[in-house]
Amino acid sequence: MGPVAIVGLGLMGGSLARALRDAGVEVVRGVDPDPTALAEGLRLGVITHAAASIAEAAEGASAIVVAAPVGLISGLVGEALGVSDCLVTDLGSAKASVIAGVGAAHRGRFIGGHPVCGGERSGVASSRADLFQGAMWFLTPTSDSRGPLYERLHAMVVAVGARPVAIDAEVHDHLMALVSHLPHVLAAQLIHQAAATSPGGREALRSAGPSFSDLTRVAGANPPLWADILLANRDAVLMAMTRHREGLERVEKAIVDGDREWLRQFVREAADGRERLRAPELVAVSTPWELTVGVPDRPGAISEIATALGHAHINIADLALRPGPPGGTGELVLVVADHAAAAAAMALLEQRGYRAEMGER
């Protein structure tokens, strides 16, 4: 992979820089408004070059990764697209609002990303090459996305040890509101409510057991970032909060009615649901299978295929594009975990009118 520019050298950007260096990327340039972060990044060998501007970092780059806090992403993505002609991606946890901000002329080159991982401490000094190891990394290609750029981004994500999952941006935001943003709000609200409660002088916060501490672990992390995330994903977060309150009203009714059986069922179903949390994605094992799909030479075809598989929880371990003649049909080669995954993928692709073949690899 050619030079990569990392815009924003904190925990995420720094860790990605390290992981890319470990994966053999020779030139990793950093840009950051904070000169000490850049100096630290150079000193620690996290980046190979410190650039004074995105334009400087973008020179000859094969990808620009915007690793800035959510509130700054749209502006920096726009700037990066304007000064480059390569792939631009980001690492933010709200995607639709970033895509909406990309000008029509640049839509083919921006593909949003969101690695689902993080650390307790921020800053380039806390960065580590293995941060993405085994993590899900959502990618949100659109019908405008250029196939070869998606291929490049997929390869980059695999190179740093993560598991790329293509997903529709709206679907992504809806899901993250539920499994990440709402839980953060609830954790903070629990702490607030406990902090405001000390009947007879006994403080609720100092009367809690270890499980309360686990449940509220995320509360209070990075206030400016989280305020921005809630606003960037406003509609989906509000919808999740409304559904949450409706759900609680049903629980309250059962308690008021003394409906023991309903409450048991409520808890029992939660236990069943937790089992799904542990259900593994289909990941590459001993005998991977390969699919070869005919794809037309137009933007969006690979996005459509990758997203269909991502939504169906079929992991694409590897993805390679063999272009056909201009305007003709090329081939997309996908590697999936096993025969079952290949068969499921075949069915999905045929439903969508693609012709595909599969075979043991």
Next chain:
Amino acid sequence: MGPVAIVGLGLMGGSLARALRDAGVEVVRGVDPDPTALAEGLRLGVITHAAASIAEAAEGASAIVVAAPVGLISGLVGEALGVSDCLVTDLGSAKASVIAGVGAAHRGRFIGGHPVCGGERSGVASSRADLFQGAMWFLTPTSDSRGPLYERLHAMVVAVGARPVAIDAEVHDHLMALVSHLPHVLAAQLIHQAAATSPGGREALRSAGPSFSDLTRVAGANPPLWADILLANRDAVLMAMTRHREGLERVEKAIVDGDREWLRQFVREAADGRERLRAPELVAVSTPWELTVGVPDRPGAISEIATALGHAHINIADLALRPGPPGGTGELVLVVADHAAAAAAMALLEQRGYRAEMGER
């Protein structure tokens, strides 16, 4: 300590039996409706005797501990009080409803308890002697409680490595609704909501990162027990849920208004609150101090003193009663962590009209 009867030989009862045996209690009798639990308890050396009834287990006992699920506690406590003349306590996580169920004639002998600990797996086979090590163990003595029985219970809790904290039963239930029961409901509700959400086929439950898994760890544990807990602590749980929904409405308003500053402050204050979670109780260190308090020979005096200190987060490492003449004044000796704790305790006791002296131990 004389023989102890454990009613209900599951994880909690079994662990307490083991811990008491390790602490030198020679006779620990178990009672359980499930004969295999009793046989297992005997086989593993958890208990020394299996009793066929509470009456049989209670013979010559110095304490009966009801270690049954919350829904059964009131009935078993009543039975234990009826067939004994010793201390009766329990381990349930809702206290006021149990106390309310105790007949007037027996109120002096029942002192509720709630060790704040547990394990993932239930059953006597999962029991372990160190389960209570370092755990908070709430005790809810009342104005009826006999001083020597509170002294005995305090000593028993200390003997198994836990930290007794006297607390008013209503205060306890109010606090637990907030730091334990509401969080359980929220975790279960999060799982339910995620389980019901799979836009475009992509399952929310399989799109969550490790923090969602942490946040919902308690969801789905022991459905019958948790249904009973929510009903046993009905009023406090409903109040906590109402406040929770009100709190969320304020967050929703800030998101709708785009009020970034409010949201930042909300998260920032949660971070401050989390710091309080970690604030240690004042526990015994190198130079403990001793308080000697004059106490009248009437039920409730020790309860009042212990509860006042518990509410003020002053840990009583040791507690001994030196009775005076019948109807006269005895002495209560309290050991606390250090000079500061002793001085704080002195001030509280004087406010309540007690005469006390303090000195380095």
